[in-house]
Amino acid sequence: MAKTLFDKVWDAHVVTQVEGGNQVLYIDRHLIHEVTSPQAFNGLRKRGIPLLRKDRIVATADHNVPTINQHKPISEPLSAKQVKMLTDNCAEFGVELYGLGHPYQGIVHVIGPELGITRPGITMVCGDSHTSTHGAFGAVAFGIGTSQVEQVMATQCLLLTKPKSMRINVEGELAPGVSAKDIILYVISQIGTGGGTGYFVEYAGSAIRSLSMEGRMTVCNMSIEMGARGGLIAPDQTTFDYLEGREFSPKGKDWDEAVAHWKTLPSEADATFDAELHFKAADISPMVTYGTNPGMGMGVQENIPVHSDIHGDAGLAKAMKYMGLEKGQPLNQMPIDYVFIGSCTNSRIEDLRAVVNLVGDRKVADTVTAIVVPGSQQVSKQAIAEGLDQKLIAAGFEFREAGCSACLGMNEDKVPAGKYCVSTSNRTFEGRQGQGARTILASPLTAAAAAITGRVTDVRELI
């Protein structure tokens, strides 16, 4: 039977079959961070077992870290303890750690690709649901729980049933002002926050192919927001060009062999999927979310629905109450309080460049607090080298140090209760950016436009 990209990568990693349809799946790369690893290390210690392959694990501190004064000790005691525990565990078990102060530190899903740790054809896991990001390279990458983190540490394997396959095709050319973030927010708004449950998604079609690696990462990143186990995109020349020469990418003869192998990975023409969806790029406009899950999204010029089959009317009503909004109202031109540009969805150098380009000589509105948090030290370094930091600061943005920051507000970067934040992150759940905070998800361009005008804005009017 003709194989899909997902079949090829998954099947090549099956160690053995288990009763009941489970398989032992070999994991090539394991990324860990401070929040979901301490209990796993404790488990190993309790069982008295070592890491099976410590050279397959890379650690970083990202969720809890401050984005100001990272050279100073972390002031919040519980965060400090968790980050120290990661440092101690990595030292004890011999894991490579890119901790605070290390030039490679950053959000785990930003550093994997930029260092060339992520690559096509591998299996990759992390105790974080946005591990789907790495699927942009044609890797089978997915988030796991802490018990599974411990399993991978101990055996380099997981016990899993193979998910069903889905292909999402997006054909055509994106209009100016419409970006990768808008594609994925649009798709999720069409199928809902549970529409991909049970599936591993391959994104295909000319609109996907035309994206840069950074755009592809944004799309795959939010696969989990439709419930999918992961998302992936066939590797092509764009992929190879991105990876060539990166710190841990294969070199010389190894590179040639790797590329030859990667070229065999795309889905065969007659491969079939358990589900297949088709969307047109022309139908996608700049997107904003209005509710309390990432599926509650709409074009910026549209009105909030008065009825929803996907979310249920009770769910919609509950979301409206939390958000302080009314069914049927527009969001366009509504005043906002905060803008957050960052997170594993949109904190890469291209995102920062796009923001700076759009802002130009304009200034952040007086009523808005706007922060830009680069995804990694490397992104930050590059932004500074290009002078982006100075342009952002001159326009009235704060330019912070790398971390997950206000995406989930585990550090000090929180949005106050009742305030509206246009955010380039991935989740609008109640309390996600701080207790009572009201999140409106959008692309970096739309977020930058909101920062300038102080309102939800159709970015196409500023281009």
Place this chain on the structure above:
Amino acid sequence: MTPFKKLTSAAVPMPIEDVDTDQIIPARFLKAVTRDGFGENLFRDWRYDKLNQPKEDFVLNNPTYSGDILIAGANFGCGSSREHAAWALGDYGFRVVVSSYFADIFRGNALNNGILPLVVSPTLLDEIFQTIEKDPTATFTVDLEAQTFKNEVTGTVTTFDIDAYKKTCLINGYDDIDYLLSQREKIDAFEAKRLDFSLR
């Protein structure tokens, strides 16, 4: 892992769809470094107000409802992969969560912590909510060995699916890691024959 075989209990109804793991356990409580004590912060921001006073309209604060079974709307456990959500549910005392479907990562995390994510049809889910609405003390019996779910009020018995391996694990309290460690020879053999250039 605590084994699970059979349970008869009243149930707590939560007819809300798309309950995400940020609601089950908010991120600010993820700074703990052990698996214990998450129950007191289960559904923290739905359960308590800003002054840490219980919100009377939330089901866990309503003495009418109790039990070891949580009945929830579709797509329970969506969002973050945090296993802390399963730890919080377990620590609070839930052994079974019933819904018409679960988010994949949560389902796995629950199973790895001795909590049964029991999938029923949307119709049956509605019936269960109706039964509890009429009689909050209504009990239900979950029999994992027989794979049956019984509404003790109506007498309706329905079967549910669970994969054979996971069923054995739950009944015996086995962790996946025990099984994986027993596969060491096969893992070594796999590593030896695998083309390794993808990791060079």
